[in-house]
Amino acid sequence: MSSIETVASIPLPLRGRGKTASAAPCSGGPALQRITPVSSAxxxxxxxxxxxxxxxLLVAAWHLASITGVLPGEVLAGPSTVLSSAAKLIATGELQEAMLVSLRRALTGLAIGGSIGxxxxxxxxxxxxxxxxxDAPMQMMRTVPNVALIPLLIIWFGIGEAPKIALIALGTAFPLYLNVYAGIRNVDSTLxxxxxxLGLSRAAMIRHVVLPGALPSALVGLRYSLGIAWLALVFGEQxxxxxxxxxxxxxxxxxxxxxVIVVCLVVYAFLGLAVDFTVRTLERIFLAWRPAFSGA
Structure with a gap:
């Protein structure tokens, strides 16, 4: 028996471990099987x-604790009360206006801090x-708590919008710096x-090899910076x-x-989730060339 006949005689489920097969008719020969990875099923x-x-499930447990009195309303309002308050704030337009103001502050601070980092x-x-x-000054400065700089920022910039944006910029600069710097230095030497x-010039090497190789780390740094931007925003808006x-x-x-406090916290969470989803979408677009494990 030839090697081709031997392979053809092996049952399809045994040819690739963890694979499932489906029959597909083929004219002029034996039926072909299309193999589909189990992970895609x-x-x-x-x-x-x-x-x-x-x-x-978390909201259901919260509601149950509220209606049974385990969680008193003066300690934490129940979901129904929170929804009612959110509806009132939306009806008056206060919530939408507050969201736009906070989002503008966060994105402005991120743009400034991210550019610097x-x-x-x-x-x-x-x-x-x-x-x-x-590198040495950046490593020293990143260990200083941003909240501790609030008194100095007030002295330097007053009590207007500038100290709020400066606090966000300081918080977002360091994660981007660390990740982009590490991404550049960890580019595969074989590339x-x-x-x-191939005779690439230094500029071409940076453009076509170094910066694309550092892009995954840069996007990770952007996700960290966005999370810190919302944390800094909470302090800055005080x-x-x-x-x-x-x-x-x-x-x-x-x-x-x-x-109302819970409504504001939920809005913070959803704004952070929205911008994180935006970065994840950018990762899927710009890093489509990189195979990644998506979970078992």
Whole structure:
């Protein structure tokens, strides 16, 4: 028996471990089988439903604790009260206006801090002199808590919008710096040698090899920076804010309105989730060339 006949005689499920096969007719020869990875097969319940089940169970437990009196309303308002307060804030337009103000602050601070962090990371990552001049001060400054700088920011910039944006910029610069710098320095050396063999100039090497190789780390840094941006925003909006989600929370705190406080916290969470989803979408677009494990 020839080797081709031997392979053809092996049952299809045994040819590839963990594979499933489906028959497909083929004219002029034996029936062909299409092999489908088990990981691509459905698991019964859609993934979006499984991901949604966790938050729904948490809300259900919260509602049960509220209606049974285990969680008093003066400690934490129940879901129904929170929804009612959110509907009132939406009807008056206060919530939408506060969201726009807070989102503008966060994105402005991220743009400033991100630009500074990425620029310094490129200088330190590409040039040894830049590393000697930039890396040590950045490593020292990143260990200083941003909240501790609030008094200085108020003295320097006053109590307007500038200290809030500066606090966010300081918080977002360091994650981007660290990840972009590490991404540049961790580019595969074989790719660099291949570029030199092909005769790429230094500028072409940076453009076609180094920066694309550092892009995955840069996007990870962007996700970290976005998370820190919302944390810095919470603190920043406590500095004499006259608008924004933090302003609504400060007013609610004065009147012990836990329902409004919860509404503001949920808005913070959903805004952070929305921008994180945006970055994940960018990762799928720009990193489509990179195979990745998606879970078993």
């Amino acid at each position: 459905g698991h019964g319940i859609p993934r979006w439903a499984r991901r949604l089940s966790g938050p729904l 990425i620029t310094l990371a490129i200088v330190a990552g590409l040039f040894r002199l830049g590393e000697d001049l930039v 660099v040698e291949a570029g030199r063999t 500095i004499n804010a006259t608008a924004g989600i933090g302003y609504l929370m400060a007013n609610a705190r004065e009147f012990f309105q836990t329902d």
